[in-house]
Amino acid sequence: MKCPKCNMENKDGAKLCKKCGTELNIPPVLWKPSWKWHVRALVIIYTCLIIAFFLMNHLLKPYLRQIPNDVTPWLKDLPKEESVG
Numbered sequence: 001m002k003c004p005k006c007n008m009e010n011k012d013g014a015k016l017c018k019k020c021g022t023e024l025n026i027p028p029v030l031w032k033p034s035w036k037w038h039v040r041a042l043v044i045i046y047t048c049l050i051i052a053f054f055l056m057n058h059l060l061k062p063y064l065r066q067i068p069n070d071v072t073p074w075l076k077d078l079p080k081e082e083s084v085g
């Protein structure tokens with residue numbers, strides 16, 4: 001493995017760099033995503049959800065028509081520009 005400080009090649013499992021003495025078995029620094037990464041991840045997740053929603057909506061459209069009106073009474077009241085009264 002290479003020393004992160006001086007790039008000196010050391011034996012695998014060596015605790016210290018033989019050249020500069022830097023510790024080689026330092027645990028990897030925990031990855032801390034920035035707020036930009038969070039925003040991007042959320043945008044990707046929501047985009048996938050929205051795409052999945054419209055896809056399911058599109059795919060299930062013929063099946064949704066078979067649901068009786070008693071189960072979905074709000075579907076009867078779809079705006080049809082009807083003059084009430």
Ligand SMILES: [Zn+2]
Pocket residue numbers: 003004005006007008017018019020021022
């Ligand atoms: Zn070194």
